[in-house]
Amino acid sequence: MKFSGTESYVATEDLAVAVNAAVALERPLLVKGEPGTGKTELAKQVSASLNLPMVEWHIKSTTRAQQGLYEYDAVSRLRDSQLGDERVNDVRNYIRKGKLWQAFEAKGKTVLLIDEIDKADIEFPNDLLQELDKMEFHVYETGETVRAQTRPVVIITSNNEKELPDAFLRRCFFHYIRFPDMDTMRKIVEVHHPGLKPALLTAALTQFYELREMKGLKKKPSTSEVLDWLKLLLAEDLSAEDLRRDGANALPKLHGALLKNEQDVQLFERLAFMARRGQR
Structure with missing residues (x-):
């Protein structure tokens, strides 16, 4: 066997x-x-x-x-x-x-x-x-x-x-x-969400791994959470362009699927606030 x-x-x-x-x-x-x-x-x-x-x-x-x-x-x-x-x-x-x-x-x-x-x-x-x-x-x-x-x-x-x-x-x-690398994660996503548009997948996974590497994050999002997030992105018919973030809006789209406590949400809100101050 x-x-x-x-x-x-x-x-x-x-x-x-x-x-x-x-x-x-x-x-x-x-x-x-x-x-x-x-x-x-x-x-x-x-x-x-x-x-x-x-x-x-x-x-x-x-x-x-x-x-x-x-x-x-x-x-x-x-x-x-x-x-x-x-x-x-x-x-x-x-x-x-x-x-x-x-x-x-x-x-x-x-x-x-x-x-x-x-x-x-x-x-x-x-x-x-x-x-x-x-x-x-x-x-x-x-x-x-x-x-x-x-x-x-x-x-x-x-x-x-x-x-x-x-x-x-x-x-x-x-x-x-070990947590899957980008290539392995692509294979996992293909199993659960076959045929996902390459541009959307690349944008979503890039944002996901950037979020995981964020310093000060209390709970890093997991594989199951990124799969839920992608399911929501598909349900809302969002594109890669829709996922773009700027300094005024640091939180990811539909972030409730990825961030599971108020400390992490507040971390992104503080980053957005600091970015707005820097633009003045």
């Missing part, structure tokens, strides 16, 4: 090499990068490219590692016992299978996505060390051991908001998705 991207996902050569190396080594692939660079989408495209079913586990700040294995609903069992329900005789009726259990018991190979692992508590990755390494875990309530019939392709994403433990990193194959 070899991954090289899909019709709807442009994978750079180093990213494809990382995916295939992780599959060959049977180690989790840890993918880091800016938000909006396609980390989550990568797992979906690997699933589609290799024709494998996918199990998704989206991590929140309150997520515990145990939830990925299973959860025992003792409260429901107690309530049922008070009501005389015969289901209480089998503890398995109160075991809720987690995403790892679902991936482990699959009949064939699957893609397991553990999305945004850095959102959880710092101990979260350590709590999954053995399970991801040995591909098995013990269910204490039933005494059984759940083992993966076939090792899943594990893809773990991180926005780099929190450092991950060394012991966890040692068990992963690591890849950092």
